[in-house]
Amino acid sequence: MKALIVDALASEKGERKATRDAIGAGTRSVAGVLESRRVDYTVLDAESALGEGLPQGYDLLLVSGMTQDIPAMRRVISMWKGGPTIVGGPVTSDPEQALRRTGSDLAVVGEGEETLIELLQAGLNDGVLPGVEALRGIRGIAFKTETGYEATQLRRSMPRAVYDQFKPSTSAIGYYSLFRSARVYVEVRRGCSNDHRASLGHSCESCGICKGGSLGERYDCPLGIPPGCGYCSVPSLYGPPKSRSAQHVRDEIAALLKEGVTRVVLSAPCFLDYGRDLLVEPEPLTDPRSPEPNYGEIEGLLSSLASLPRMASGTASFMIENIKASLVTEKAAKVLGRYLGGTPVSIGFETGSEAHSEQLGRPSTPRETLTAIRRLKRAGLKPYVYFIHGLPGQNESTVNETVRAIESSVEEGAERVILYRFQSLPMSAFSGHPSAPPTIRDPLSRRIHEAAARANMRAKEDMLRGVIRVVVAERYDRDRRLLVAYPLRHGPVVLVESAEPLEGKVLDVEITGIASERMVTGRPVAMF
Numbered sequence: 335m336k337a338l339i340v341d342a343l344a345s346e347k348g349e350r351k352a353t354r355d356a357i358g359a360g361t362r363s364v365a366g367v368l369e370s371r372r373v374d375y376t377v378l379d380a381e382s383a384l385g386e387g388l389p390q391g392y393d394l395l396l397v398s399g400m401t402q403d404i405p406a407m408r409r410v411i412s413m414w415k416g417g418p419t420i421v422g423g424p425v426t427s428d429p430e431q432a433l434r435r436t437g438s439d440l441a442v443v444g445e446g447e448e449t450l451i452e453l454l455q456a457g458l459n460d461g462v463l464p465g466v467e468a469l470r471g472i473r474g475i476a477f478k479t480e481t482g483y484e485a486t487q488l489r490r491s492m493p494r495a496v497y498d499q500f501k502p503s504t505s506a507i508g509y510y511s512l513f514r515s516a517r518v519y520v521e522v523r524r525g526c527s528n529d530h531r532a533s534l535g536h537s538c539e540s541c542g543i544c545k546g547g548s549l550g551e552r553y554d555c556p557l558g559i560p561p562g563c564g565y566c567s568v569p570s571l572y573g574p575p576k577s578r579s580a581q582h583v584r585d586e587i588a589a590l591l592k593e594g595v596t597r598v599v600l601s602a603p604c605f606l607d608y609g610r611d612l613l614v615e616p617e618p619l620t621d622p623r624s625p626e627p628n629y630g631e632i633e634g635l636l637s638s639l640a641s642l643p644r645m646a647s648g649t650a651s652f653m654i655e656n657i658k659a660s661l662v663t664e665k666a667a668k669v670l671g672r673y674l675g676g677t678p679v680s681i682g683f684e685t686g687s688e689a690h691s692e693q694l695g696r697p698s699t700p701r702e703t704l705t706a707i708r709r710l711k712r713a714g715l716k717p718y719v720y721f722i723h724g725l726p727g728q729n730e731s732t733v734n735e736t737v738r739a740i741e742s743s744v745e746e747g748a749e750r751v752i753l754y755r756f757q758s759l760p761m762s763a764f765s766g767h768p769s770a771p772p773t774i775r776d777p778l779s780r781r782i783h784e785a786a787a788r789a790n791m792r793a794k795e796d797m798l799r800g801v802i803r804v805v806v807a808e809r810y811d812r813d814r815r816l817l818v819a820y821p822l823r824h825g826p827v828v829l830v831e832s833a834e835p836l837e838g839k840v841l842d843v844e845i846t847g848i849a850s851e852r853m854v855t856g857r858p859v860a861m862f
């Protein structure tokens with residue numbers, strides 16, 4: 335049996351974007367499971383699959399993506415002429431929609447490793463979809479039936495020891511054409527510790543359990559309101575945090591560097607939760623602020639990665655993904671600064687209003703977020719702040735406070751403001767709210783957009799004539815005189831003026847101009 339895995343993450347309609355430079359961790363996890371069962375496989379990204387067609391001779395198609403990637407996923411599945419098709423990843427938080435709109439036979443919901451093993455054991459190993467009775471015995475799936483769709487019970491989130499045994503594939507990275515220059519995500523932990531609840535749109539009885547109960551009690555709201563920030567489904571899909579051992583993470587990164595990877599992102603919904611689950615085991619970690627971060631585990635992981643030869647020589651880099659302000663103590667900022675100086679760190683702000691923040695179920699307040707930005711900046715990191723427009727509860731007063739918060743973030747040291755549109759996600763507390771319209775159709779959201787654009791333009795102007803280290807990806811398809819390059823540690827996409835074939839090379843470039851809100855231009859001044 336041969337499986338074809340198509341990675342559609344962030345491919346949306348399947349068109350190629352110069353700013354798409356990330357390779358998520360999910361596909362390598364699936365590939366790792368297939369390797370452990372000795373199943374032969376190939377990986378393709380959605381753009382290649384749609385541009386070049388699907389290769390022949392495969393028995394099983396696995397496609398992963400998010401809800402916004404459904405158009406690309408549907409196009410890939412419609413081209414498939416072989417055996418069963420399976421979809422996975424965040425798109426399956428609404429399994430029926432995932433099946434109906436992609437046309438797939440089966441959806442794997444939430445954590446996929448154990449589910450995929452059970453499917454293989456039930457018959458998928460022979461390239462055949464197991465019968466309905468067998469499927470009904472497997473948790474965490476949805477599948478087509480003669481009369482419609484059927485979903486089985488959600489799988490319990492894996493215990494830490496089980497999760498830590500799974501080994502994502504490292505050789506699968508070679509299937510991605512731009513793996514030498516892309517940000518390659520390596521999962522260090524899964525799940526979220528924010529079991530606060532959103533009160534907007536629900537008749538919360540204010541029993542206080544989700545903020546004041548014991549760790550075990552916070553897990554279940556008596557009214558069944560999903561845990562976490564109202565716009566997010568991570569706690570519902572993946573449960574409380576569980577961390578991988580530092581040795582396993584280091585082994586995986588060392589193997590990826592050997593394959594030729596240059597930029598690694600330690601992927602986790604909040605990096606400062608890393609190892610914090612160990613402090614409360616066997617209780618679930620359902621409190622986003624207490625206990626404080628597990629400084630020893632965090633420092634152990636970061637110091638062992640910094641000692642990898644290519645990291646130590648500066649020809650490869652690692653960075654973290656995002657953190658919660660509620661865990662950014664002075665001590666945490668200093669530990670991060672020791673190993674991650676000059677790299678970005680993302681921090682969710684979302685709204686500038688204290689009352690709105692509380693209603694959204696956020697783990698931290700706007701005031702705490704500003705303090706966190708200041709601490710991280712002082713420690714030498716480059717804070718990127720995230721806001722969301724069109725959230726339930728947005729009104730003139732929350733927008734005024736959000737515009738002020740964007741300006742204050744920049745004053746405190748935020749290097750970039752990233753604005754998202756509110757998307758209604760299944761399995762989140764706001765699943766019943768409609769998604770927000772584009773900023774152009776909502777004057778209040780437009781004010782947030784303009785404030786973010788002003789802040790980002792100022793940050794780019796500050797970069798002019800500065801020098802940053804980049805890794806070159808490929809020629810720019812809209813202007814063949816330029817090369818697309820990604821900063822090794824921090825900064826926007828750089829269009830490098832050069833006729834030389836520098837793909838895969840690490841360069842220092844001087845920033846010469848601003849090409850757009852997302853890109854600058856530069857010229858090479860040194861090569862490594």
Ligand code: SF4
Nearest residue numbers: 531538539542544555
């Ligand atoms: S959201 Fe649920 S657990 Fe939290 S206070 Fe309200 S009723 Fe209680």
Ligand code: SF4
Nearest residue numbers: 526562563566568603
């Ligand atoms: S947005 Fe972040 S803090 Fe909030 S529930 Fe999702 S992962 Fe947790």
